[in-house]
Amino acid sequence: MKITLTDIHQIVNPAKFQKIQEDISQATELALITVDYKGVPLTTHSNCSEFCKKVRSSKYGGYCEKCDSHGGLEAARIRKPFIYLCHAGLVDFAIPIIVDDLYLGAFMAGQVLLAPEDAEHEPEHILHRIDSTIDISCDANLQESYSQLPVMRLTKIIALANMILHIGNYCVEVAILNKTVTEITSKDKKTKSDKAPDYSYDSAYNNTKTIINRPAKESNKLLEPAYAYIKKHPEEKIYLSKIAALCNISPSYFSKLFAKENTGNLSDYVNHIKVERAKELLHNTDWSIRTIAESLGYDDCGYFIKVFKRDTQKTPLEYRNDFTTTSISKINIMNQI
Incomplete structure (x- = not known):
């Protein structure tokens, strides 16, 4: 809707x-x-x-x-x-x-x-x-x-x-929320008038779930500029205020919408994107772990290693060594063919 x-x-x-x-x-x-x-x-x-x-x-x-x-x-x-x-x-x-x-x-x-x-x-x-x-x-x-x-x-x-x-921005958010509730309520009333009322527990649960989920679908479009920017700029330090401004909503409203869309918070999402970029750098460059951390906006290399391990269950060095070992094994197999 x-x-x-x-x-x-x-x-x-x-x-x-x-x-x-x-x-x-x-x-x-x-x-x-x-x-x-x-x-x-x-x-x-x-x-x-x-x-x-x-x-x-x-x-x-x-x-x-x-x-x-x-x-x-x-x-x-x-x-x-x-x-x-x-x-x-x-x-x-x-x-x-x-x-x-x-x-x-x-x-x-x-x-x-x-x-x-x-x-x-x-x-x-x-x-x-x-x-x-x-x-x-x-x-x-x-x-x-x-x-x-x-x-x-x-x-x-x-x-x-x-x-x-x-x-x-708050006035806009309230206006959108009010219109969303009004239109959902109006649509639900029309649906109920077209059929016999169902007072079962399952029906009440499903109706409530539908109303709760509908605004979340609308939020996808609101958050698109944030997702696009974060993916395009893994090297930047991402701040909530800036990302919310890109979406033309307040930081508090952004956090609420983001929480509905994701299992973690904004920091978790940003770190995941940075880890994906780190994997590419570990594969394709001989940069040191510290250099990779700095290129992704981490001032503390130790924190970067901690974030990487939490996401992959391996340290950056372990990840690189495993990849190198696997690549060498594949080359050896190809040479034997």
């Missing part, structure tokens, strides 16, 4: 989310608004700065809308938070809301100044090809509002962007 969400309202209830948005803005000092894929606001702007209100009502207001539009589309393109400088030099960022590669909307946040210590790491200007510079020095009113803008370190801005990304 394919669960499809095509409307931002299925994920974000504007009336209910408005209060959450306002609390986030109050706690973080960020201005925040939620928009659909066209850039049309779903919520009212929370904590919008006086400076931005004045700029938006001036001749430069059109550039503000362009910044929002470009920022949201760029975030959708890279499928992660996009941090940039608006035409007035303020730091803003967009958090995409994506379901099955469909861009439904975004959380737009920012209206802060970058701390001077991070000047060399300044984000790119979103409208760098447009001459839209605001000369604040000629407007005392703007100068006063500009001086009241919050100043933040880049590390904090990145952390806040990731926090809002996790909130967005």
